[in-house]
Amino acid sequence: MILMLSAVTCGILLGRFFTLPVPDFILTVLLMALVFFVGLEIGSEEGIFKKIKKELALILIQSALVISGTLVFGWLACLLIPSSLFSGKETMGAAAGMGWYSLSGVMISEMHSPLLGTVSFTANLIRETLAILLIPVLSRFSPLASVSIGGAAAMDVLLGLISKHNRLSVTLIAFGQGVICSLMVPVILTIIFG
Amino acid sequence: MVFAGILIAFIAGLWIGYKRRPAFFKKYKVVLWITLMLLFLMGYETGSNAELFEALPRIGWWALVIAVCGALGGFCFVFLFERVLKKRKSL
Numbered sequence: 001m002i003l004m005l006s007a008v009t010c011g012i013l014l015g016r017f018f019t020l021p022v023p024d025f026i027l028t029v030l031l032m033a034l035v036f037f038v039g040l041e042i043g044s045e046e047g048i049f050k051k052i053k054k055e056l057a058l059i060l061i062q063s064a065l066v067i068s069g070t071l072v073f074g075w076l077a078c079l080l081i082p083s084s085l086f087s088g089k090e091t092m093g094a095a096a097g098m099g100w101y102s103l104s105g106v107m108i109s110e111m112h113s114p115l116l117g118t119v120s121f122t123a124n125l126i127r128e129t130l131a132i133l134l135i136p137v138l139s140r141f142s143p144l145a146s147v148s149i150g151g152a153a154a155m156d157v158l159l160g161l162i163s164k165h166n167r168l169s170v171t172l173i174a175f176g177q178g179v180i181c182s183l184m185v186p187v188i189l190t191i192i193f194g
Numbered sequence: 195m196v197f198a199g200i201l202i203a204f205i206a207g208l209w210i211g212y213k214r215r216p217a218f219f220k221k222y223k224v225v226l227w228i229t230l231m232l233l234f235l236m237g238y239e240t241g242s243n244a245e246l247f248e249a250l251p252r253i254g255w256w257a258l259v260i261a262v263c264g265a266l267g268g269f270c271f272v273f274l275f276e277r278v279l280k281k282r283k284s285l
Contacts, residue, residue: 003226003230004229004230004233007229007231007233007237008233008234008236008237010237011233011234011235011236011237011238011239011240011241012238012240012247013237013241014241015237015238015239015240015241015243016241016247017241020238022238027236028199030228030231030235031200031232032200033203033228034225034228034229034232035200035203035204035207036203036206036207037219037224037225037228038204038225039205039206039207039208039209039210039211040207040208040210040211040219041207041211041219041220041225042207042208042211043207043208043209043210043211043212043213043215044211044214044215044216044217045211061275062272062275065268065271065272065275066268066271066272067268068267068271069268069270069271069272070264070265070267070268071267073264073267073268073270074260074263074264074267076263076267077259077260077263081259081260086256091260091263094260095260095261095263095264095267096264098268102229105236106232106233106235107200109236109239114236114239114240114243115249115253117236118240118253119253119257119260120257120260121233122254122261123256123257123258123260123264124261126257126262127261127265130262130265131265138269142272143276144272144275144276145272145276147272148265148271149269151264151268186201187201190200190201
Protein backbone atom coordinates (compact mmCIF):
# COMPACT_ATOMS: atom_id res chain seq x y z
CA MET A 1 0.00 0.00 0.00
CA ILE A 2 2.86 2.40 0.91
CA LEU A 3 4.55 1.62 -2.43
CA MET A 4 1.35 2.42 -4.31
CA LEU A 5 0.77 5.67 -2.45
CA SER A 6 4.40 6.62 -3.17
CA ALA A 7 3.87 5.98 -6.91
CA VAL A 8 0.82 8.29 -6.95
CA THR A 9 2.64 10.96 -4.90
CA CYS A 10 5.74 10.83 -7.17
CA GLY A 11 3.47 11.14 -10.22
CA ILE A 12 1.60 14.12 -8.75
CA LEU A 13 4.84 15.91 -7.79
CA LEU A 14 6.49 15.22 -11.15
CA GLY A 15 3.37 16.36 -13.02
CA ARG A 16 3.20 19.50 -10.91
CA PHE A 17 6.77 20.66 -11.60
CA PHE A 18 7.87 18.95 -14.86
CA THR A 19 6.46 18.12 -18.28
CA LEU A 20 7.09 14.61 -19.57
CA PRO A 21 6.36 13.39 -23.11
CA VAL A 22 3.70 10.78 -22.21
CA PRO A 23 1.87 9.29 -25.24
CA ASP A 24 -1.94 9.08 -24.84
CA PHE A 25 -2.16 5.36 -25.63
CA ILE A 26 0.27 4.27 -22.88
CA LEU A 27 -2.41 4.37 -20.15
CA THR A 28 -4.78 2.20 -22.20
CA VAL A 29 -2.03 -0.34 -23.00
CA LEU A 30 -0.97 -0.57 -19.35
CA LEU A 31 -4.59 -0.89 -18.20
CA MET A 32 -5.22 -3.76 -20.62
CA ALA A 33 -1.96 -5.43 -19.52
CA LEU A 34 -2.98 -5.10 -15.85
CA VAL A 35 -6.42 -6.60 -16.44
CA PHE A 36 -4.87 -9.43 -18.51
CA PHE A 37 -2.35 -10.37 -15.81
CA VAL A 38 -4.94 -10.16 -13.01
CA GLY A 39 -7.10 -12.53 -15.08
CA LEU A 40 -4.05 -14.79 -15.48
CA GLU A 41 -3.48 -14.73 -11.71
CA ILE A 42 -7.08 -15.64 -10.88
CA GLY A 43 -7.23 -18.34 -13.57
CA SER A 44 -3.97 -19.99 -12.47
CA GLU A 45 -4.95 -20.21 -8.78
CA GLU A 46 -4.72 -23.89 -7.76
CA GLY A 47 -8.16 -25.51 -7.59
CA ILE A 48 -9.93 -22.15 -7.65
CA PHE A 49 -13.11 -23.47 -9.30
CA LYS A 50 -13.35 -26.44 -6.89
CA LYS A 51 -12.95 -24.13 -3.90
CA ILE A 52 -15.68 -21.86 -5.13
CA LYS A 53 -18.04 -24.70 -6.09
CA LYS A 54 -18.19 -25.95 -2.50
CA GLU A 55 -19.73 -22.76 -1.14
CA LEU A 56 -21.16 -21.52 -4.41
CA ALA A 57 -24.69 -20.57 -3.31
CA LEU A 58 -23.50 -18.53 -0.33
CA ILE A 59 -20.69 -16.95 -2.36
CA LEU A 60 -23.13 -15.82 -5.05
CA ILE A 61 -25.64 -14.38 -2.55
CA GLN A 62 -22.87 -12.68 -0.55
CA SER A 63 -21.32 -11.17 -3.71
CA ALA A 64 -24.71 -9.99 -5.03
CA LEU A 65 -25.46 -8.32 -1.69
CA VAL A 66 -22.03 -6.68 -1.49
CA ILE A 67 -22.31 -5.35 -5.04
CA SER A 68 -25.93 -4.14 -4.72
CA GLY A 69 -25.34 -2.64 -1.25
CA THR A 70 -22.26 -0.81 -2.48
CA LEU A 71 -24.05 0.57 -5.55
CA VAL A 72 -27.23 1.64 -3.70
CA PHE A 73 -25.38 3.33 -0.83
CA GLY A 74 -22.77 4.65 -3.27
CA TRP A 75 -25.58 6.36 -5.14
CA LEU A 76 -26.97 7.72 -1.83
CA ALA A 77 -23.55 9.29 -1.13
CA CYS A 78 -24.42 12.04 -3.64
CA LEU A 79 -26.99 13.32 -1.10
CA LEU A 80 -24.15 14.01 1.36
CA ILE A 81 -21.94 15.80 -1.17
CA PRO A 82 -22.86 19.24 -2.59
CA SER A 83 -25.14 18.38 -5.54
CA SER A 84 -23.26 20.55 -8.05
CA LEU A 85 -20.11 18.42 -7.66
CA PHE A 86 -21.13 14.84 -8.45
CA SER A 87 -24.30 13.16 -9.64
CA GLY A 88 -25.62 9.92 -8.12
CA LYS A 89 -24.25 8.03 -11.12
CA GLU A 90 -20.77 9.44 -10.47
CA THR A 91 -20.68 8.67 -6.71
CA MET A 92 -22.05 5.18 -7.45
CA GLY A 93 -19.30 4.67 -10.05
CA ALA A 94 -16.61 5.88 -7.64
CA ALA A 95 -17.85 3.43 -4.98
CA ALA A 96 -18.14 0.59 -7.53
CA GLY A 97 -14.38 -0.12 -7.31
CA MET A 98 -15.26 -2.04 -4.10
CA GLY A 99 -11.76 -1.66 -2.68
CA TRP A 100 -9.87 -2.26 -5.96
CA TYR A 101 -8.45 1.25 -5.93
CA SER A 102 -5.76 0.86 -8.59
CA LEU A 103 -8.11 -0.39 -11.30
CA SER A 104 -11.13 1.79 -10.49
CA GLY A 105 -9.02 4.96 -10.24
CA VAL A 106 -7.35 4.39 -13.57
CA MET A 107 -10.47 3.13 -15.38
CA ILE A 108 -12.60 6.08 -14.26
CA SER A 109 -9.82 8.54 -15.14
CA GLU A 110 -9.76 7.05 -18.61
CA MET A 111 -13.51 6.57 -19.13
CA HIS A 112 -14.96 9.61 -17.33
CA SER A 113 -12.69 12.25 -15.76
CA PRO A 114 -9.33 12.42 -13.92
CA LEU A 115 -11.06 14.20 -11.00
CA LEU A 116 -13.56 11.39 -10.39
CA GLY A 117 -10.77 8.86 -11.01
CA THR A 118 -8.73 10.40 -8.21
CA VAL A 119 -11.79 10.52 -5.92
CA SER A 120 -12.49 6.86 -6.70
CA PHE A 121 -8.85 5.87 -6.06
CA THR A 122 -8.88 7.65 -2.67
CA ALA A 123 -12.36 6.31 -1.74
CA ASN A 124 -11.37 2.71 -2.48
CA LEU A 125 -8.07 3.10 -0.66
CA ILE A 126 -10.02 4.36 2.37
CA ARG A 127 -12.42 1.39 2.04
CA GLU A 128 -9.51 -1.07 2.16
CA THR A 129 -8.09 0.72 5.20
CA LEU A 130 -11.54 0.60 6.86
CA ALA A 131 -11.63 -3.16 6.20
CA ILE A 132 -8.21 -3.65 7.81
CA LEU A 133 -9.40 -1.71 10.89
CA LEU A 134 -12.94 -3.11 11.18
CA ILE A 135 -12.76 -6.80 10.17
CA PRO A 136 -10.99 -7.94 13.40
CA VAL A 137 -13.62 -6.14 15.52
CA LEU A 138 -16.81 -6.85 13.54
CA SER A 139 -16.05 -10.51 12.68
CA ARG A 140 -16.97 -11.44 16.28
CA PHE A 141 -20.54 -10.19 15.81
CA SER A 142 -21.21 -10.73 12.12
CA PRO A 143 -18.48 -12.61 10.17
CA LEU A 144 -20.00 -12.42 6.69
CA ALA A 145 -20.97 -8.75 7.06
CA SER A 146 -17.45 -7.89 8.28
CA VAL A 147 -15.97 -9.62 5.22
CA SER A 148 -18.27 -7.57 2.95
CA ILE A 149 -16.34 -4.38 3.79
CA GLY A 150 -13.30 -5.85 1.98
CA GLY A 151 -15.21 -6.07 -1.32
CA ALA A 152 -12.89 -7.09 -4.16
CA ALA A 153 -9.76 -6.93 -1.95
CA ALA A 154 -11.06 -9.89 0.11
CA MET A 155 -9.33 -12.30 -2.28
CA ASP A 156 -5.81 -10.89 -1.92
CA VAL A 157 -4.59 -8.20 0.48
CA LEU A 158 -7.24 -8.91 3.13
CA LEU A 159 -7.41 -12.70 2.89
CA GLY A 160 -4.76 -13.32 5.57
CA LEU A 161 -6.51 -10.96 7.97
CA ILE A 162 -9.89 -12.59 7.25
CA SER A 163 -8.60 -16.13 7.81
CA LYS A 164 -7.00 -15.05 11.10
CA HIS A 165 -10.31 -13.85 12.53
CA ASN A 166 -12.82 -16.25 10.93
CA ARG A 167 -13.70 -19.92 10.32
CA LEU A 168 -12.43 -21.63 7.15
CA SER A 169 -15.89 -21.56 5.55
CA VAL A 170 -16.07 -17.76 5.99
CA THR A 171 -12.58 -17.42 4.51
CA LEU A 172 -13.65 -19.43 1.45
CA ILE A 173 -16.75 -17.28 1.02
CA ALA A 174 -14.55 -14.17 1.36
CA PHE A 175 -12.23 -15.51 -1.32
CA GLY A 176 -15.17 -16.21 -3.64
CA GLN A 177 -16.61 -12.77 -2.92
CA GLY A 178 -13.26 -11.22 -3.83
CA VAL A 179 -13.07 -13.17 -7.11
CA ILE A 180 -16.64 -12.31 -8.15
CA CYS A 181 -16.33 -8.65 -7.13
CA SER A 182 -12.99 -8.41 -9.01
CA LEU A 183 -14.63 -9.94 -12.07
CA MET A 184 -17.54 -7.52 -11.78
CA VAL A 185 -15.63 -4.24 -11.19
CA PRO A 186 -14.55 -3.75 -14.85
CA VAL A 187 -18.01 -4.84 -16.05
CA ILE A 188 -19.91 -2.49 -13.68
CA LEU A 189 -17.61 0.46 -14.45
CA THR A 190 -18.05 -0.17 -18.17
CA ILE A 191 -21.85 -0.25 -17.76
CA ILE A 192 -21.89 2.96 -15.67
CA PHE A 193 -19.41 5.04 -17.68
CA GLY A 194 -19.29 3.29 -21.07
CA MET B 195 -13.67 0.18 -28.10
CA VAL B 196 -11.22 0.55 -25.20
CA PHE B 197 -13.73 -0.97 -22.80
CA ALA B 198 -14.40 -3.98 -24.99
CA GLY B 199 -10.60 -4.41 -25.16
CA ILE B 200 -10.37 -4.37 -21.35
CA LEU B 201 -13.02 -7.07 -21.00
CA ILE B 202 -11.43 -9.20 -23.76
CA ALA B 203 -7.99 -8.84 -22.10
CA PHE B 204 -9.44 -9.98 -18.77
CA ILE B 205 -11.23 -13.03 -20.21
CA ALA B 206 -8.13 -13.94 -22.27
CA GLY B 207 -5.97 -13.75 -19.12
CA LEU B 208 -8.45 -15.87 -17.15
CA TRP B 209 -8.58 -18.51 -19.88
CA ILE B 210 -4.80 -18.71 -20.42
CA GLY B 211 -4.21 -18.77 -16.65
CA TYR B 212 -6.66 -21.65 -16.20
CA LYS B 213 -5.29 -23.67 -19.12
CA ARG B 214 -1.54 -23.09 -18.78
CA ARG B 215 -0.98 -21.94 -15.18
CA PRO B 216 2.07 -19.76 -15.99
CA ALA B 217 4.18 -18.75 -13.00
CA PHE B 218 6.61 -16.17 -14.46
CA PHE B 219 4.35 -13.20 -13.74
CA LYS B 220 4.30 -14.03 -10.03
CA LYS B 221 8.09 -14.38 -9.90
CA TYR B 222 8.65 -10.97 -11.47
CA LYS B 223 5.62 -9.35 -9.76
CA VAL B 224 4.30 -8.14 -13.13
CA VAL B 225 0.93 -7.06 -11.69
CA LEU B 226 2.63 -4.93 -9.04
CA TRP B 227 4.94 -3.20 -11.55
CA ILE B 228 2.14 -2.45 -14.00
CA THR B 229 -0.03 -1.17 -11.13
CA LEU B 230 2.80 1.12 -9.96
CA MET B 231 3.29 2.48 -13.48
CA LEU B 232 -0.45 3.09 -13.87
CA LEU B 233 -0.69 4.81 -10.49
CA PHE B 234 2.34 6.93 -11.32
CA LEU B 235 0.75 8.01 -14.61
CA MET B 236 -2.57 8.66 -12.87
CA GLY B 237 -0.73 10.86 -10.36
CA TYR B 238 1.14 12.56 -13.20
CA GLU B 239 -2.13 13.41 -14.98
CA THR B 240 -3.52 14.82 -11.76
CA GLY B 241 -0.36 16.82 -10.99
CA SER B 242 -0.07 18.27 -14.50
CA ASN B 243 -3.71 19.42 -14.40
CA ALA B 244 -3.53 22.68 -12.40
CA GLU B 245 -7.32 22.99 -12.02
CA LEU B 246 -7.62 19.45 -10.73
CA PHE B 247 -4.61 19.86 -8.44
CA GLU B 248 -6.25 22.78 -6.65
CA ALA B 249 -9.31 20.59 -5.99
CA LEU B 250 -7.26 17.85 -4.29
CA PRO B 251 -7.65 19.00 -0.64
CA ARG B 252 -11.44 18.70 -1.01
CA ILE B 253 -11.21 15.27 -2.63
CA GLY B 254 -10.31 13.56 0.66
CA TRP B 255 -13.66 14.41 2.25
CA TRP B 256 -15.72 13.37 -0.75
CA ALA B 257 -13.73 10.15 -0.98
CA LEU B 258 -14.33 9.44 2.73
CA VAL B 259 -18.11 9.93 2.29
CA ILE B 260 -18.16 7.62 -0.77
CA ALA B 261 -15.97 5.00 0.96
CA VAL B 262 -18.08 4.91 4.13
CA CYS B 263 -21.35 4.79 2.16
CA GLY B 264 -20.09 2.00 -0.14
CA ALA B 265 -18.75 -0.13 2.73
CA LEU B 266 -21.86 0.52 4.86
CA GLY B 267 -24.16 -0.54 2.00
CA GLY B 268 -22.51 -3.94 1.58
CA PHE B 269 -22.31 -4.37 5.36
CA CYS B 270 -26.03 -3.61 5.96
CA PHE B 271 -27.27 -5.88 3.17
CA VAL B 272 -25.09 -8.83 4.26
CA PHE B 273 -25.82 -8.20 7.97
CA LEU B 274 -29.58 -8.54 7.35
CA PHE B 275 -29.00 -11.66 5.25
CA GLU B 276 -26.85 -13.18 8.01
CA ARG B 277 -29.60 -12.55 10.59
CA VAL B 278 -32.15 -14.35 8.37
CA LEU B 279 -29.68 -17.22 7.84
CA LYS B 280 -29.11 -17.61 11.60
CA LYS B 281 -32.85 -17.57 12.35
CA ARG B 282 -33.49 -20.28 9.76
CA LYS B 283 -30.70 -22.45 11.15
CA SER B 284 -32.02 -22.09 14.71
CA LEU B 285 -35.56 -23.19 13.67
